[in-house]
Amino acid sequence: MKFAYKFSNLLGTVYHKGDIIFSSDGTTVICPVGNRITIYDLKNNKSSTLPVESRFNYNAIDLSPNGYILIAINEAGEAHVISMLSKMIIHKYRFKRPVKCIKFSPNGKYFAVCKENNVFIFDAPGLQTGNYNPFEMKRIYHDAIDDTRTLCWSFDSKILAVGSNDNTTRLYSMEKWANFKHCSLGSHSDMIIGCFFEKKSYDISTISKNGHLRIWECSIEPEDLVLYEPSKKREKKSNDSDSEDDVDLDRAIEKTEKQKHQQEKKNTKQSDEKINETNSKNDVKKFYYKLLAKHYLSDEVKKSDHNAILTAASYHSETRILVAGFSNGSFFLYELPEVNMIHSLSISQQAISSIALNSSGDWIALGCEQMGQLLVWEWQSETYAMKQQGHSNNMNCLAYSPDGQYIVTGGDDGKVKLWNTLTGFCTVTFTEHTSAVSHVLFSHNRKFIVSASLDGTARAYDLTRYRNFKTFTSPRPVQFSCLALDSSDEFLAAGGQDFFDIYLWSMKLGTLLEIMSGHEGPVSSLSFNPNPASTALASVSWDKTLKLWNAIENGSSHETIKLSSDGLCVVHKPNGEEVAVSTLDGQITFFDCKTSLQTGSIEGRNDLGSGRSDTDLITAKKNLEGKAFTTLCYSADGTCILAGGHSKNVCIYNVKESVLVKKFEITQNRSFDAVDDFINRRKLTEFGNMALIEEREEREGGNITLKLPGVKKGDMASRNIKPEVRVYSLEFSPTGQAWAAATTEGLLIYSLDVGLVFDPFELELGITPETIIKTLHDRDYSKALMMSLKLNENDLIRRVIENIPHNDVELTIINMPLIYIERLLKFIGVELEKTRHIHFYLIWVELIFTRHGDKINSALHMTTLLTLQKSMQQKYxxxxxxxxxxxxxxxxxxxxxxxxxxxxxxxxxxxxxxxxDCSYATIEEMEIG
Known part of the structure; x- marks a missing residue:
């Protein structure tokens, strides 16, 4: 089994906070998601996360006009220059203070940054400037009294407008102009949220937090700017004679010239003054702004909500449309300069954090920080181009569909969401639960999903009509903490958290069949035997026992196995012969299902690792003693087990050897708690830890960072939550190509990227791409295909397969040994996802199963068959x-x-x-090559 898993995508967290931007073509939305950046392709309906990770959450991003360079700045002021071609960080720069905003100039030569009360202007790297030093400072301005927070460039990149918290907007120029002076625009009574230049003009609009809009008219046109040129001084005349005999004469001449020069300087100064006075009267116009109009946008909002404030704004200069978002979740569209309201909509009850308009002005992207919501609204047709929302609180559990195409998740917000692993989007959300969802399962026939909740119900959802078609309850209200579904999808079992019983229902009838008692503590995990011939059930509890049941045949009779500590999770091996149990002391123990004897154990506490929280009074090493694995999952072949828990690390162990094979660190985000092993010395003072001090901010009513004793997930009475890094649930994809983890950060997908790894198979001397191509041209197709499979280069295998005529496919397959047939089938299963030659590859699949179907053992090749099923289902x-x-x-x-x-x-x-009758083109009419 290969373990070259790499991070591939982030699901479940759609938007966290920070700027939202559109690409230059207007079809792609780029937004920060925690310490990562996600790209939503609205044209192809796909989302992807850049393989870039920061040490803190990103909050300010901007894309260069040509779309090649993305600059992202995190909360700590660390800037990353990211190449959008290679998807890699090519440079880092530390501002050492939080940055509010960053903007590229329209010509792509500069970018400006707001930091504290300063504005920094840098030369942008690239072909426009001919400079490849990413952060070469061009200008710096310190005029603002309070923090600067918003930027806007004029259309010609000559003037920069900067809005700040001191209620003013200041204008700066990149060059020295004879008729321009740095000026400030006041008239506002609250901090500036946005300032926007008009198209082909220096007219500007400013909008403040209290909803006041000011429209300013510039006194000059762009072509009236005059470049400043200081008057040239006349050069002194020098005498070339250096003769010693003419020294006295030289002195006399020098004295005379000096007197003449002083007189000429005086005359020149008078003439320059006359010329400047004449130019100022005739040609050069003075630069100033005149206030044209005042508008109060919040008046409409305050009719329904008196406390609403303006939180975000964006302007499209081409169509002259202004979008204003408010703290009550509503946004308004206005047409300037008349400020006519053309549209209004309320999308939630939470504040709108960021707004962006695409290049054509048709789509509006809206982000809500508190809801984790991202919307793209097409205002002309009044439809959603994209509407996505993650779990507003922790994601507790996940489950893969049998073909690996979908993932279902449940969270503390009581919602059950279905995610498409190919597109990265949520396809449906079920909101029937009234409390936190503790467990979710996919049926083996892919027709329904089941969820358990702390509200005392277990619910089944139909994936055809997307409805809750069955609800399972107990005779008395019980908080269900875990679920299990047998291999035939006929029996559903749920364990109680407050009452220590296991409840068994019939899926078809919906009736309660059995209440199994015996545990003396909360039931933490259940698992049915995956073998179709068995209906055995395993359960673990906090009472330090593992119980093996067969309630369908023997009722409540069971076998009890004592554990070394409280049981946290139990899973069956894919063949059903073994169970793995994780306990509170950090161990993973393996038992034989038939003999109930222990077959092995793994001491994994030291591998788990532990960080130190800001408020912890003990060291990370001491804190490690309370950590354990809370979730387990076997690989598809049963040789390895995946484990995670109260840590940022996920471990893969070899079951037979009981050794650690690989460890994955799911995040480096210091915006979470307990990531580092040591507390920063800067927070430790003579009075104690600065992290224990409450912080309060304006309009928040008290921003408290302290948590109540014992609270780990976040105190609902707290205004500010810094959650700890945890892995709540893990599961391997049935195809074996990926695994998913439900974490504090969201749903992380790690997959095998076989295209970038040279992994030959039974490679022999003389097998090179040149010899393979020569064999292919000689029409020895079986040999060429086997040689390409040995070299294991995807592009080469694809070239060989697609150059084999479809009439010779059957003969090629017959002459190949079974070991190559298995690898060929695996390649076709992956290739079928993205190829356009669907009919051609289906011919290969049909002939492989026709000729070698009896030799393919479904138990050993289940991952390959599931990959093939997933690809074919997608194409269907x-x-x-x-x-x-x-x-x-x-x-x-x-x-x-x-x-x-x-x-x-x-x-x-x-x-x-x-x-x-539909007639389709046959493979003979297609050109394959």
Whole structure:
């Protein structure tokens, strides 16, 4: 089994906080998600997360006009220059203080940064400037009294407007102009939220936090700016004679020239003054601003909410549309300069944190920090181009679909969400639960999902009609902490947290079949035997016992196995012969299901690792004694086990050897608690730890960082929560190509990137790309294909397969040994996801199963078969939509032809001839190469 898993995507967390921006083509949204950056492709309906990770959460980002460079700055003021071509960080720069805003100039030559009360202007790296030093400072301005927070460049990149918390907007120029002076625009009574230049003009609009909009008119046009040129001084005349005999004469001449020069200087100064006075009167216009209008945008909002304040604004200069978002979740569209309201909508009850308009002005991106919500609204048609929201609180559990195409998650917010692993988007959300969801499961037939909650119910959801079709309850209210579904999808078991019983229901009838008692503590985990021939159930509890049940045959009779500590999780091996149990003392113990004997154990506490919280009074080493694995998952072949818990580390162990194979660090985000092993010395003073001091901010009513004793997930009475890093749930993909982790940061997907790793198979001397291509040209297809499989280069295997004529596929397969057939089938399963030669690859699949189907052991090759099923299901879903649409279109044309023929009294066959049969191009008509 390979372990070259790398981070591939982040699901479950759609938006955290910070700036939202559109790409230059207007079809892609880029937004920060914690300490990572996610790109939402609205055209292809896909999301991807950059393989870039910061030490703190990102809060300010901007993209260069050509789309090649992204600059992202985190909360600690560390800037990352990211190449959008290679998806890598190419430079780092530390501002050492928080940065509020960053903006590239329209010509791409500069970018400006707001830090405290300063504005820094840097030369941007790239071809526009011919400079590749990313942070070469060009200008710095210190005029602001309070922190600067927003920026806007003029269309020609000559003037920069900066809004600050001191209620003023200041204007700076990049060059020295004869008729321009740095000026400030006041008239506001609250901090500036946005300032926006007009198109092809220096007219500007400013908007403040209390909803006051000011429209300013500039006294000059852009072409009226005059470059400053100081008057040139006349150079002294020098005498070339250096003769010693003419020294006295030289002195006399020098004295005379000096007197002449002084007189000429005086005359020149007078003439310059006259010229400047004349130019100022005739040609050069003075630069100043005139206040044209005052508008109060918050008046409409305060009719329904008197406490609403403006939190975000954005302006599109082409269409002259202003979008203003407020703290009550509503946003308004205005047309400037008349400020006519053309649209309004309320999207939530929480404040809108960030707003962005795309290049055409049709789409509006809105981000809500508290809800974790990201919307793209098309205001002209009043439809959502994208509407995504993650779990507003912790994500507790996850489960893969049997084909690995979907992941279902449950969270503390009581919601059950279904995520598509290919697109990264949430497809459906179920909100029937009224309390935290503790466990979710996918049925083995992929038709429904089941969830358990602390509200005392277990619910089943239909994935065809997306509805809650069954609700399971107990005779008395019980908080369900875990679920298990048998291999036939007929029996559902749930364990209680406050009452220590296990409840067994029939999925078809919905009736309670059995209440199994025996545990003396909360039931923490359940697992049915995956073997179809068995209905055995394993359960662990805080009473330090593992119990093996067979309630369907023997009722409540069970076998009890004593554990070394409180049981936290139990899972069955894929073949059903073994169970693995994690306990509170950090151990993973393995038991044989038939003999109930212990077959092995892993001491994993030291591998788990532990950080030290800011408020901890003990060291990280001492804190490690209270850590344990809370979630386990076997790999598809059962040789390895994945384990995670109260830590940022996820471990993969070899079951047979009981050794650590690989450790993954899921995050480096210092915005979370307990990531570092040591407390920063800067926080330790003679009076104690600064982290124990309450912080209060404006308009928040007390921003408290302290947590109540014993609270780990976050105190609901606290205004500010700094959660600890945890792994709540883990699961391998059934295809074996990826694994997912539900963490404090969201749903992390780690997958195998086999294309970047040279991993040959039974490689022999003389097997090179050149020899493979020569063998292919000689039409020795079986040998060429086996040689390419040995070299294990995807591009080469693809080239060989697609150059084999479809008539020779069967003969090629017959001449290949079974060991190469397995690797070929695995390659086709992965390739079928992205190829357009669907029919051609399906011919290979059909002939492989026809000739070698009896030799393929489904137990050993389950991951390959599931990968193939996942790819074929994806292609079926995509093509079926197109076929259905075409069918409806053809039916519409036929109906229209009949109506037209009826009106004209002509046979419909004379107008249109459609027999209803669909003819498709065969593989012979396709050019494969």
């Amino acid at each position: 879903d995509d093509i079926s939509k197109i076929c259905d649409f075409n069918q409806y279109t053809i039916n519409f044309i036929k109906k229209s032809a009949k109506l037209k023929a009826k009106n004209m009294n002509v046979s419909s066959d004379a107008i249109i001839s459609i027999n209803g």
